[in-house]
Amino acid sequence: MSDHPVAEPNRPAAPSRSASAYVTEAREVRAFWERLGLPGLVDVHTHFMPERVLDKVWAYFDAAGPLTGMKWPITYREEEDRRVALLREFGVRNFTSMLYPHKAGMAEWLNGWSADFAARTPGCLHTATLFPEEGVEHYVRRALESGACVVKSHVQVGAYDPNGALLDPVWxxxxxxxxxxxxxxxSGPAPGKYTGPEPxxxxxARHPRLPLIVAHMGMPEYTDFLDLAERYEEVRLDTTMAFTDFSERLSPFxxxxxxRLAGLGDRVLFGTDFPNIPYPYxxxxxxxxxxxxxxxxxxxxCQGNAARLFSLTS
Known part of the structure; x- marks a missing residue:
């Protein structure tokens, strides 16, 4: 696969769901956070990336059945503008553009795309990514200087050891x-060479002050990652796909x-994996x-912890 993947025909001719279904869901999502007296939601785990890359991601999930034993339909397989509009209709005030390379030579290009996306998308938390390669410290520093406020690391897809020498100065x-x-x-939905709590x-142990957000609550090694959150005060966990019917069949919490979730209530953050989820938001x-x-x-x-972490105003 090239650094700039060629699009595959994964986009439907018609939207994933009907307009009326979206209207109904938006009303119900808003009712959820309005009942709690919130100004809206903050979703720390949403995916926006170049179209050609996203098409490859969707192709992966289209073929994910053999990995998970269950089909993984993309509920929000829409064009980019429509996906952003849906989050706004749901009342998501702030969200990320999680993106990630699968090999060297991609991360800096992805960071350029993400910086542009954040600049033209109000409410998007400027997101950067990385890969263990020569120059990683330089381009991550440059991303931070340009305003990146959150970084995505995908140990499973990238198949890299987070303890590698090239990444140590970045952490x-x-x-x-x-x-x-x-x-x-x-290690969900399938284990990788460097996944799991041990790495x-x-x-x-080397960087105890690193503000780490463990995606998917550390699924399926929930207990071990809760242990780490209790040991290190800068460790947080996001709820992405955890506790849902889909994940409870695969990796029940x-x-x-x-x-323990109650005890860590100030360090659990709302995340969803939108748009790549096999069920409604x-x-x-x-x-x-x-x-x-x-x-x-x-x-x-759903809002307070992330608002505090990212210094967001209501």
Whole structure:
């Protein structure tokens, strides 16, 4: 695959869902956060990337059945402008543009695209990414200087060790700057050579102040990543796909660990994986609600914690 993947015919001739279905869902999503008295939602795990790259990602999920044993239909397979509009209709005030390289030579180009996307998309948290390669410290520093406030690391797709020598100064840079890293480091939906809590534990032992957001609650190694969050005060977890019916069939969250979520209520952040989810956006919110951890917990997770972390105004 080239650094700039060629688009594949994954885009439907018609929208994924009907306009009326979107209107109904937007009304229900808004009712959810309005009941909590929130000004809206902050979603720390949404994906926007160059069209050619996104087409490759969608092709991956279209073929994900053999990996997961379940079909993975993309619920929001829409053009970019429509996807942004949907988030606004849902009342998502701030969101990210999570993007990631699968090999060397892509990250700096992706960062350029992401900077442009953030500049033309109000409410988007300027997102950068990285890969263990020569020059990574330079281009991450440049991304921070241009306003990036969150970085995406995908250990599974990139198939790299987060403890590699090329990345070590980058983690130090991000820790010093206080810029959060959303890292897909759990072994779901399929394990990778460097996924799991052990590599992350070694990373945090060297950089205990690194603001790390563990994607997907660390699925399926939930317990081990909760341990790390309790050990390191700058470790947070995002809810992306966790607790949903889809993920509960694949990697159920241990019921006995639910009380620990309450104790870490100030360090759990709302995330969804929009648009690449196999169910409606509303379902992620309902999945959090049925944990029965209370409205204060929901308010913190769905907006307050991220607003504080990213210094967002209401």
């Amino acid at each position: 130090g840079l991000l820790a010093e700057a206080g810029v959060p890293v959303v890292m897909h480091c759990g 992350v534990g070694r990373l945090l 241990p019921v006995e660990e639910r009380a 509303l379902h992620q919110l309902r999945a959090l609600e049925r944990l029965e951890l209370g409205d204060d917990w929901l308010r913190a997770v």
